[in-house]
Amino acid sequence: MSKPFIPSRRTLLVASAAAVPLVALPLHAVRDRGLEGVELSRYQPVFFTAAEWAFVLAACDRLIPAEGKGPGALETNVPVFLDHQLHAGLGDDIYLAAPHQLDAPATLGFQMSHGPQAVYRLGIALAQKAAQARHQRPFEQLTHAEQDALLTALQKNDVHFDELGEPTLKASQFFGQLLGDTKNGYLADPKYGGNKDMKAWVAIGFPGARGAYTEWVDQHDRPYPLGPVSLSGQRA
Numbered sequence: 001m002s003k004p005f006i007p008s009r010r011t012l013l014v015a016s017a018a019a020v021p022l023v024a025l026p027l028h029a030v031r032d033r034g035l036e037g038v039e040l041s042r043y044q045p046v047f048f049t050a051a052e053w054a055f056v057l058a059a060c061d062r063l064i065p066a067e068g069k070g071p072g073a074l075e076t077n078v079p080v081f082l083d084h085q086l087h088a089g090l091g092d093d094i095y096l097a098a099p100h101q102l103d104a105p106a107t108l109g110f111q112m113s114h115g116p117q118a119v120y121r122l123g124i125a126l127a128q129k130a131a132q133a134r135h136q137r138p139f140e141q142l143t144h145a146e147q148d149a150l151l152t153a154l155q156k157n158d159v160h161f162d163e164l165g166e167p168t169l170k171a172s173q174f175f176g177q178l179l180g181d182t183k184n185g186y187l188a189d190p191k192y193g194g195n196k197d198m199k200a201w202v203a204i205g206f207p208g209a210r211g212a213y214t215e216w217v218d219q220h221d222r223p224y225p226l227g228p229v230s231l232s233g234q235r236a
Contacts, residue, residue, distance in 0.1 A: 036190045042061030042082050047087035055124045058140035062147045063182045070203035073182060081185030081194030086117050113168055122166055130159045189231045198236035201228040
């Protein structure tokens with residue numbers, strides 16, 4: 001089995017929650033309140049095709065698996081979050097006009113000619129090409145070890161998208177978009193489609209949108225005793 005590409009899930013998610021303020025996420029609220037508690041098995045994607053949806057389900061399940069402490073991405077409807085956000089126009093305000101310097105350091109900012117929708121369409125198709133070339137099966141039919149190895153290869157640019165016919169998108173850029181959005185869907189308020197029943201917040205002890213909890217800020221090494229509250233006023 002390949003070396004895991006995500007260190008400690010809880011450490012990573014707690015750090016992500018602290019680094020990305022809830023109110024700062026550029027997300028689109030779900031207009032249909034019924035999606036906040038929808039069963040993943042009954043959800044019909046509105047952005048992803050059926051083939052893309054199969055990849056997304058499998059990939060999210062490996063990025064935040066249901067193994068160990070805390071719920072996994074599928075338990076918290078992360079794929080619903082991804083589908084809704086992309087359908088609603090996630091990243092529509094990104095400046096995509098040339099010139100682009102593809103080898104520029106990350107400090108120079110966004111250098112791609114593709115928005116998130118195109119990154120997913122291209123990235124999934126190319127990742128599936130890589131899965132077929134390596135294992136003669138689509139990603140969702142691979143073993144967990146094979147899926148982990150392929151995701152790690154995407155992260156490290158060991159899958160060469162240019163050799164698969166796409167010179168303007170790197171495998172690591174697709175992986176970074178997918179991983180970042182998966183973490184956002186896991187930790188965001190349920191109104192955005194993910195974090196079903198605030199399970200992720202319960203797992204990491206995040207109070208959510210409570211009006212005040214300042215009396216607990218300085219109480220270290222004590223679990224927060226009150227469950228989280230969503231923006232809509234639901235309690236977990």
